[in-house]
Amino acid sequence: MPYTYTNSKGNTYVLHSQMTTLKGGRQQKIYFFAKEAKEGALDAVPDGYAVSESKNGLPVLKKKA
Numbered sequence: 001m002p003y004t005y006t007n008s009k010g011n012t013y014v015l016h017s018q019m020t021t022l023k024g025g026r027q028q029k030i031y032f033f034a035k036e037a038k039e040g041a042l043d044a045v046p047d048g049y050a051v052s053e054s055k056n057g058l059p060v061l062k063k064k065a
Contacts, residue, residue, distance in 0.1 A: 002041035005033065007057045015051075015061075016040045033059045 003015040013033035018040050020030050031046065045051060049061045 001043065002037045003044050005051050005059045007053055007059060009057045011035070011057065013059050014038075015042045015045065017042055017046075031061045 004012050005015065006012045013035060014037045015031065016034055016038060017029055017031050019027055022028055031042075031049070045061070048064055050064050051059055052062050053059055
């Protein structure tokens with residue numbers, strides 16, 4: 001079951017990850033939230049990260065200090 005987050009406005013988002021290619025050709029894994037479960041949905045928050053909410057209610061992953 002994918003990891004979901006419900007924000008303060010009551011909207012539910014699903015956590016995803018995807019490999020992307022940067023301008024220099026380097027591969028990097030990115031994490032993002034979407035309103036629906038798609039390919040790449042994750043079951044849990046990755047180690048070393050925590051979910052927080054931006055001012056406008058969108059969930060974001062932040063590295064733990």
